[in-house]
Amino acid sequence: MKSPISDPRRRTSSSGYRTPDHRHTYTSSYDSSGASTNIDKSNSSRNPLAAAARSVAAVFVACFTPPDESNSKSFVDSREFKASSSSSVASDSSGASAQRRQGSHRRLSSSSYKLTQGKEPRSLNFTMEDIFRATRNFSPAYKVGQGGFGTVYKANLQDGTVVAVKRAKKSLYEKHSASEFQSEIQTLSRVEHLNLVKFYGYLEQGDERILVVEYVPNGTLREHLDCNRGNILDLASRLDIAIDVAHAITYLHMYIDHPIIHRDIKSSNILITENLRAKVADFGFARQAPDTDSGATHVSTQVRGTAGYLDPEYLKTYQLTEKSDVYSFGVLLVELVTGRRPIEPKFELKERITARWAMKKFIDGNAISVLDPKLDHSAANNLALEKILELALQCLAPRRQSRPSMKKCAEILWTIRKDYRELSAASDFHSFSSSSQKRASIKE
Numbered sequence: 001m002k003s004p005i006s007d008p009r010r011r012t013s014s015s016g017y018r019t020p021d022h023r024h025t026y027t028s029s030y031d032s033s034g035a036s037t038n039i040d041k042s043n044s045s046r047n048p049l050a051a052a053a054r055s056v057a058a059v060f061v062a063c064f065t066p067p068d069e070s071n072s073k074s075f076v077d078s079r080e081f082k083a084s085s086s087s088s089v090a091s092d093s094s095g096a097s098a099q100r101r102q103g104s105h106r107r108l109s110s111s112s113y114k115l116t117q118g119k120e121p122r123s124l125n126f127t128m129e130d131i132f133r134a135t136r137n138f139s140p141a142y143k144v145g146q147g148g149f150g151t152v153y154k155a156n157l158q159d160g161t162v163v164a165v166k167r168a169k170k171s172l173y174e175k176h177s178a179s180e181f182q183s184e185i186q187t188l189s190r191v192e193h194l195n196l197v198k199f200y201g202y203l204e205q206g207d208e209r210i211l212v213v214e215y216v217p218n219g220t221l222r223e224h225l226d227c228n229r230g231n232i233l234d235l236a237s238r239l240d241i242a243i244d245v246a247h248a249i250t251y252l253h254m255y256i257d258h259p260i261i262h263r264d265i266k267s268s269n270i271l272i273t274e275n276l277r278a279k280v281a282d283f284g285f286a287r288q289a290p291d292t293d294s295g296a297t298h299v300s301t302q303v304r305g306t307a308g309y310l311d312p313e314y315l316k317t318y319q320l321t322e323k324s325d326v327y328s329f330g331v332l333l334v335e336l337v338t339g340r341r342p343i344e345p346k347f348e349l350k351e352r353i354t355a356r357w358a359m360k361k362f363i364d365g366n367a368i369s370v371l372d373p374k375l376d377h378s379a380a381n382n383l384a385l386e387k388i389l390e391l392a393l394q395c396l397a398p399r400r401q402s403r404p405s406m407k408k409c410a411e412i413l414w415t416i417r418k419d420y421r422e423l424s425a426a427s428d429f430h431s432f433s434s435s436s437q438k439r440a441s442i443k444e
């Protein structure tokens with residue numbers, strides 16, 4: 001049977017390749033215009049109604065959260081594609097459009113910007129002096145990461161807030177990243193959600209481009225799956241993380257004015273808190289979703305994202321919709337249950353594209369064989385694995401119309417988690433009572 005997952009390697013001839021460590025270094029032969037349709041919200045950034053609008057948004061988010069909610073960067077061969085086309089909005093009257101319109105009534109109708117809540121820095125605009133002081137002159141001792149964008153430092157602001165300072169590589173900024181930096185600022189300043197990295201401010205001065213965001217202390221999801229952070233991430237935590245990510249993306253797609261498509265959902269962009277909950281980061285590729293109210297169903301734009309996570313339909317047609325994030329989320333689900341990277345070049349050919357390999361096993365009735373070997377085959381794990389792969393299969397549908405919305409994904413995951421908890425509790429009870437019985441019979 002032909003796998004529904006297409007092979008990202010085959011796409012390389014028509015798109016640019018970039019290694020993850022040199023995210024901004026390559027522009028493909030398609031990148032002729034470099035045209036950008038980044039979100040333009042500059043006029044509304046000081047809107048006095050912002051605080052009220054954001055509070056309403058927070059209520060929506062709270063309503064969306066289920067009642068039982070508690071509250072590494074090393075792709076072996078991960079490469080990014082970058083090709084371009086015109087930045088136009090096209091229209092049709094497909095089912096996808098209708099579906100998005102259904103959701104659009106829940107969107108807020110105010111441009112909303114709010115940057116202060118709780119213990120947060122006073123100012124959106126930082127000075128170079130603030131940044132130097134906070135990072136001790138970009139001391140290597142404060143460095144916590146290095147990505148395609150630049151170097152990331154843990155820093156202390158004067159008011160005691162611990163933040164992450166992301167300093168763009170100068171050479172990259174000059175060449176390719178101007179619009180990416182602007183896009184990240186504009187997106188970050190519009191969003192506020194428990195499962196998104198919080199934006200504190202930025203600095204643009206001379207050739208310095210700096211972002212100040214919430215510091216998330218426990219590494220990336222990829223690092224946890226690789227066990228680079230100590231303990232093995234159990235399936236319960238993986239399910240919580242999947243739900244957190246689903247909430248974050250649902251919020252971006254549905255609960256803000258001018259919905260946003262993230263375009264780079266991947267395990268190294270999911271930051272993990274001390275309580276093993278997830279925060280989605282890195283909005284460098286994010287862009288505004290099509291305006292469904294005016295009948296648009298997709299945005300035609302250059303392809304951006306990371307190999308292995310890229311929606312094949314977007315790659316082929318340059319038509320971007322929220323469903324491209326759903327596809328990437330499907331890849332992430334497979335990654336969560338198998339522990340493998342989306343592309344594993346060292347494995348034999350039929351196992352190299354993880355999602356394709358796992359989906360084939362699932363369709364053949366052998367889902368259990370793809371479970372991350374670090375996890376045990378308990379009844380609860382096995383059942384959750386099957387259910388998660390079933391959802392992943394839907395997310396990875398070749399045609400975007402067949403993929404569920406992110407909201408639907410979250411709802412399905414809630415059910416999977418509920419069943420998982422019940423089955424785990426029942427098994428715990430069973431093993432407790434049988435060991436008690438054994439002890440009792442030994443005494444007799």
Ligand SMILES: Nc1ncnc2c1ncn2[C@@H]1O[C@H](COP(=O)(O)OP(=O)(O)OP(=O)(O)O)[C@@H](O)[C@H]1O
Pocket residue numbers: 020021023072073144145146147148149150151152164166197213214215216217219220268269271281282
């Ligand atoms: N807000 C943050 N809090 C704590 N650590 C962070 C934060 N943001 C990034 N990091 C760390 O810095 C590393 C690099 O992050 P960055 O976002 O620059 O790049 P990336 O997303 O890993 O790579 P790319 O930009 O190529 O996708 C991350 O892998 C993570 O370990």
